[in-house]
Amino acid sequence: MKEIDSIIFDLGGVLVDWKPEYVFLDVFEGNEEKTKWFLNNICTLDWNEQQDAGRTIDEANKTLIAQFPEFEHEIKQYYGRWLEMLGGAIEGTVKILDSLVKKDCYKLVALTNWSAETFPKALEMFEFLHWFEGIVVSGEEKTRKPFEKIYNITLERFNIKAEKAIFIDDNLRNIEAANKLGINSIHFESPEKLLQQLKIYNIHL
Numbered sequence: 001m002k003e004i005d006s007i008i009f010d011l012g013g014v015l016v017d018w019k020p021e022y023v024f025l026d027v028f029e030g031n032e033e034k035t036k037w038f039l040n041n042i043c044t045l046d047w048n049e050q051q052d053a054g055r056t057i058d059e060a061n062k063t064l065i066a067q068f069p070e071f072e073h074e075i076k077q078y079y080g081r082w083l084e085m086l087g088g089a090i091e092g093t094v095k096i097l098d099s100l101v102k103k104d105c106y107k108l109v110a111l112t113n114w115s116a117e118t119f120p121k122a123l124e125m126f127e128f129l130h131w132f133e134g135i136v137v138s139g140e141e142k143t144r145k146p147f148e149k150i151y152n153i154t155l156e157r158f159n160i161k162a163e164k165a166i167f168i169d170d171n172l173r174n175i176e177a178a179n180k181l182g183i184n185s186i187h188f189e190s191p192e193k194l195l196q197q198l199k200i201y202n203i204h205l
Contacts, residue, residue, distance in 0.1 A: 004184070004201050006107040006165040007100060008154060009132075010145075011114065013170035014188045015094060016126065017087035020048075020078065027077055042071050043078045052113040054142035082118055086125065092191025094128050096198075099205040101131050106203075110135040111154045111167070113144045134158060145169070146177035155183075166201055168194065 012018040020039055028034040039045075042064070051060050057079045065072045100106055110132045114122070116139030123129050136154045138144035145151075155162060162182040169175050170188040178185045186197045195205060 004106070004164055004166055004203065006109070006158070006160040007203075008160070008165055008167045008183075009097065009108070009110045010167075010169035010171070010174065010188070011110055011112040011122075011129070011135075013090075014168055015090055015097065015110075015128065016122065017090055018085055019087060020085050022087060023077060023081045023084050024074075026084075027074055038071075038074065042068055043075060048078075049113065049144060051115040051117075052138045053144040054116065054139050057115065057117050079118070083121060083125075086122070089126060089128065090191065093188075093194065096191060096194060096205060097128060097131060100203075103205070107133055107158060107160065109133050109154065109158050109160070111145065111150065112136070113138045115139045145171070145174040148177065148181065151178060151181050151183065155181075166198075166203075 009015060020043065021035055024035045024038055025032065028038065047060065047064060051057060061075060061079070064075050068075065097108070100108055108131065110129070112135065114137050116137060119137050119139065129135065134157065136150065136157065138150060141150055141153055143149045154160065163184070165183050167175070167178040167183045167185045168188050169185070172187055175185045175187050184201065186194065188194055198205065
């Protein structure tokens, strides 16, 4: 194994706690069944990922409301109350990132599926997002994980060699795509487990 010199972090689910349920449990007055149904059938992850890939929020709302006019009010809550979907920082991972910054041995970048319209709000909220050398935001690039193009953008923009990089993501689909490009990957499950997995690459914090 070649020595690692670059670490690429996903953001949502790794460093930032993001769950639409935080909003829609309130919208549906604590009814978990209704919340689950709505997020599985109306404001789905597939729908959200189209905004991550560059579609505007205005277009997203118009398209979905045209399909489900009876849910217009609820659909508008998705981005109308978007900030409430952010549960805060995942502190254990932020501590790991802080330790990596202080070691000053690695190129630290982020690769995130995130709407270009909402990401600036996250930059205002989370100071640690400014610790990276740079962040590749899918909505700005008009493509997203797990498509090969966005990984190549990240590698080329920051002069990273796949075999000398680690990619950390909570979505196995994204991990598998990175592996196909020769990028070492860690499937994120918890900060505690991440610490142990980094040791496999001789990264001790």
